[in-house]
Amino acid sequence: MLIRNQHPDYGTPLEPTDAETLGIEAAEAVERxxxxxxxxxxTPLRSLPALADQLGLGAIHLKDEGYRLGLGSFKALGGAYAVIRLVLEEAQRQLGRTVGMDDLHNPEVAKISASMTFGCATDGNHGRSVAQGAQLVGARSVIFVHGGVSDARVAAITRYGAEMVRVAGTYDDSVAEAARVCAERGWTVVSDTSWPGYEHIPGLVMQGYTAIMREALEKLPQPPTHVFVQSGVGGIAAAAAAYLSIRFGEKRPTFVVVDPARAACIFETARTGRPVKLAHGEPTVMAMLECYEPSPLAWRILSRVADAFMTVEDETAVEVMNRLARPLGHDPVVVAGESGGAGLAGLFTAARDPEMRAMICLDATSRVLLVVTEGATDPDRYRELVGLPPADLASVAIEGK
Known part of the structure; x- marks a missing residue:
């Protein structure tokens, strides 16, 4: 399903705080x-001309976040960035002077970071990033995971020294439990979703994601006409859409938010015009996107600068994984996890449907940018769905192409 944005705020300016958090200067701060x-x-920007030709499009480019900071996911940009920024903010508050990145290993700052504990809920990737950030600054991390998070993903988080807590229920239940325990014990919760009174830290997480669009635009031969980005609670989609809106203004590309059909909280929010919490249903193969309640902060942004919202089926997500592993013509091999190729699944769905193509003006001149948000972060699951070991494919993929 695909719908155009009909929200009353659509096309209105971003709130000043959001524009400051996700604008050009913010992205430059992330780069520093x-x-x-x-x-x-x-991370590499891949061109897929053979696939573009098959889908009747002018160009397809993929930003491959499977190579991001050794974590294999775009989430490496968010949680770790927020943790380090929060340590610097706390050190600045306690020391009463400006504190920058160069001061992180100063004994005074190191003592402060060692006294801090960061907690978060995760489906896997965000928790790895928070744990990595805490390890980098000598802080403690406690990561909350629900029952659907695989043992392989839990093990990947514990490698960064995190304490793990299993929570019964869904991702949203783990978010609530992480917030409760952190508040009770005086820890800092680093969530990628917001709630009333809690926006600064999710804003920092989203700010980290602006690096993706900034890097992509530096390498693209021409600006994109269309951008498809997948959504869990909405953070990466909102960060990308806001940055593009600020960068291009009225000439910004058409921005399409893609949800799994089985966990379409952003899509249903767009359809009803207000944040919607969905009932937990049959799990989606796109496990990193299995969220049932949107981030209010992300929705506030997307309601203004996203042009369309759509859902994709699990079968299409798996098809994308296999197509990228076995590319057409001379297109490069790309290793995309179950959730990583969801944006491309959205493009597959829209490009094959004449009504959808017309609705968002997809044609033979369209230049589409997508984000592969993760590689094979669960290698066993990848092998099960694709029939090939991801390590072998990764050796074929040309990093940086």
């Missing part, structure tokens, strides 16, 4: 932060 990370380099 990343320059201090020893394993940072821009």
């Amino acid at each position: 932060f990343l320059s201090h990370r020893p394993n940072h380099k821009p």
Whole structure:
């Protein structure tokens, strides 16, 4: 399903705080932060001309976040960035002076960070990022996961020294439990979703994601005409849409938000015009996107700058994984996890449907930008769905193409 944005706020300016958090200067601040990370380099931008030709489009480019900071996911940009920013803010408050990245290992700052505990709920990738950020600054991390998070993803988080807490129920239940326990014990909760009175930290998480669009636009031969980005609670979609809106103004590309059909909280919110909490139903294969309640902060942004909202079926997401692993013509191999290719699943769905194509003006001149938000973060699941070991495919993929 695909619908155009009919919200009364559609086309109105972003709120000043959101524009400041996700604008050009904010993205430049993230880039300066990343320059201090020893394993940072821009992730690859892949061109898929054979696939574009098959779908009747002018160009398709994929920003491959499977190579991001050793975590294999775009989430590496959000949680770790927020943790380090929060340590610097607390050090500045306690020391009464300006504190920057170069001061992180100063004994005074290190003592402050060692006294801090960061908690969060996760489906896997966000928790890894928060845990990595805490480890980088010598802080403690406690990560809350629901029953649907695989043992492989839990193990990937514990490698960064995190304490793990299992929570009965869904992702949204783990969010509530993380918030409750952190408040009770005086820990700092680093959530990628917001709630009333809690927007600064989710804003920092989203600010980290602006690096994706900034890097992509530096490498694209021409600006995109269309951008498809998948959504869980809405954070990455809102960050990307806001940055593009500020960067291009009235000439911004058509922005399409893609939800799993089985966990379409942003789509249903757009359809009803207000935040909707969905009942927990049959799990989606796109486990990293299995969220049943949108972030109010993300929705506030998307209601203004997203042009359309759509859902995709699990079968199409798996088809995308297999197509990227076995590409057409001379297109590059791309390793995309179950959720990583959801934006491309949205493009597949729209490009094959004449009514959808017309609704968002997709044609042979369209230049489409997508984000592969994660690689094979659960290798066993990837092998099950694609029939190939991701490590073998990764050796074929040309990083940086």
